[in-house]
Amino acid sequence: MANIITCTTTDGETIQYVDEIIGSGSMKDVYFSPDKSYVVAFYKQPQNAQAKERIDMITGRYRKNIFEQSGGDYWRSVFCWPTSVVQHEGKTGIVVPCYQPHFFFKYGSKNNDFLNIKGREKEGKWFASASNQNKFLDPRERGNTLSYLKVCLLLTRAVRRMHAAGLCHSDLSYKNVLIDPEQGHACVIDIDGLVVPGKYPPDVVGTPDFIAPEVVRTSHLPKDDPQRILPSISTDRHALAVLIYMYLFYRHPLRGGKIHDMDDEMRDESLAMGERALFIEHPTDRSNAVKVGQASPASLPWADPQKIPYTIMGPYLTPLFDKAFIDGLHDPAKRPTADEWETALVKTVDLIQPCQNKDCEQEWYVFSGKTKPVCPYCSTPYKGKLPILNLYSSRKAGSYRPDDHRLMVWSGQSLYAWHVNRLIAPNERTTDAQKKRVGYFVFHNDRWWLVNEGITGLMSLPDKKAIAIGDKLALEDGTQFVLSTEEGGRLVVVQLVTN
Incomplete structure (x- = not known):
């Protein structure tokens, strides 16, 4: 049996943890409390004075501002927010509530859970591509159009609330959100790295696929170079738009068929996600259109925007995708805010229609305004x-x-x-x-x-x-x-x- 360690948080609370690492990332080692209601995560590296001050602010003032105001209880299920700081044996740690039960896989993966995911947390990455879903996930945990709209709505609310508090996540991606498409739940995690623009700089520039083009374009410059662009609220807005697009279409909005450098893979990637980033569904510049013949069978029909175009999400979301990936892709000031996404998603949920084909995998579709509605996923007309x-x-x-x-x-x-x-x-x-x-x-x-x-x-x-x-x-x-x-x-x- 592992030992139970008792220690005191910096605000005087007694906490305990089982001396057995249950998870280890690049920055922290994580331990369960004896009753598994919270975890204690210790930083591997000593934290400097500025890092300690940031953690104190996140667990203190910023937390109070969000959770102790009108409607504060709502955020407990949408954020996994650290509650206190602990110093023990020379290490700094944070106390974080455990994830809710619906954020753990119930059924495991296909073929007798060959991936061994049963009981593991539902990191958003599992759900963001059609091939992941088709190859690995039990159909009961894959969700449908309506449940993904609900997931996106919760994520936009979380981001809207952070931005209203003057905070940016800086690493908003499918690795730092948990989602449960079965019931339409979502939760933002890894809150301890929040950025306060102008006060606490980002620890990381973000996760590939979600880093804004201007950050990628200037990432070769030193951090203190005035031309270097670091994560901010406007780069969060890019990451949020990418997340919404990926959860509604199971593909990436910028990963098309265009090759920028045949000889240098890293430069090709840097140009595709940075300086020359181009929407795969751009209405007039088709040079980055998806080459469907190169898509894996498990990713179809989703990987083919001709079959499932972004416009199927109706009159409120379509213009926001235009703003995010056409007007605002290289002009951060034009990106939609989390508020705009939230309003559009609420209105889009009201346009949802059940598909009359009982075998339709998506079960629901958004009414596009046409007088003869047809399900865009299985082509069943409304009767x-x-x-x-x-x-x-x-x-x-x-x-x-x-x-x-x-x-x-x-x-x-x-x-x-x-x-x-x-x-x-x-x-x-x-x-x-x-x-x-x-x-x-x-x-x-x-x-x-x-x-x-x-x-x-x-x-x-x-x-x-x-x-x-x-x-x-x-x-x-x-x-x-x-x-x-x-x-x-x-x-x-x-x-x-x-x-």
């Missing part, structure tokens, strides 16, 4: 009546303007407080009361209905008839109804497409 709710909201009493927001209807689809009123946003400040659904949709006797479970102001137009809680409202083409007459309250116009 039947399809109600689309166009949302308008009041800016002043009695006057409604379009919100550029639609809600697709499917059997069991829910209405929430943020659909009823534009001023309520689904995020960390959403109250428990606001999280309860207030209505749902059902197809009955060849008609679509909205069942009112908790909307106090539901009223049909033009007759201004109140629809009481417990009653239902038929959805026909052109049906109009008001969800709320308060400021920000929504008016809905129904468009019924029949295929």
Whole structure:
């Protein structure tokens, strides 16, 4: 039996760990607490005064600012944030909560778990390429379009919160996030290296595939050279866009068919990810388009953007991919913020439609605005009546303007407080009361209905008839109804497409 070591954190808490290394990286050795509720990670190298100050700030002031404010509890599942610092036998360590159970593989890999991943953490890299998923992962743990949209939404919220606190991650990548696509969970890890621009410089420049082109382009310069570009909030924005793209399309947005240097592999890589980085789906410059013949069979059809183009993610995400990989690829000021991604992802989740093919691996797809929807993954056309709710909201009493927001209807689809009123946003400040659904949709006797479970102001137009809680409202083409007459309250116009 390994010894249990007892020591005291710098803020006076008694902690224990089992004297047996459970994980070792380039910077830290990690030990479990006896009850496995937290780990203690000791740095291998002595930490200088600036590094110690940064860890103190991350476990102290920055942590309090995020977790002890309104909505702070929300972040406990989205960040694996170190809670305290420990000094023991000349070594500096941090105490970090253990990962939640859903971030460990339940089923293991294919062929009797030949990779031995059962029980290991779900590092995001396992899910970011089609060949990894097809070759190695149990289908039950692979997720679908809807669960990946939820994963991306959580990641954007985490990054938005860090940036609002003036922090940048500096190494945002699939190695430093855990995801659970089965249920749509995500968690940002390795928080102890956070960068405070202008105060605490980055320890690393990032992980290949996620380093912004301007950082790659200047990486040969000394760290103190004024021309050298180091990780910052704008380079995090590039990494976030790459993560979102990889989780929705299982391929990398810049790794296409273009070769920049036939003789020097390292220079070729440096140019492809840096100075000459080019979006593989660039609409006018096709020189970096994917050579599908060179793709491995396990990565298809995902590796072929002609078959699954980025535009299938609908009207809100498509322009952000354009901003990230066309306008902002070499112009950091034009990159979308985490806020913009969050808004677009919330609206995109409302456009989701279940595929009518029960064997479709993705199960869901985003409604693209076409009147004859077809699943882009299995080519199954939608059959039947399809109600689309166009949302308008009041800016002043009695006057409604379009919100550029639609809600697709499917059997069991829910209405929430943020659909009823534009001023309520689904995020960390959403109250428990606001999280309860207030209505749902059902197809009955060849008609679509909205069942009112908790909307106090539901009223049909033009007759201004109140629809009481417990009653239902038929959805026909052109049906109009008001969800709320308060400021920000929504008016809905129904468009019924029949295929």
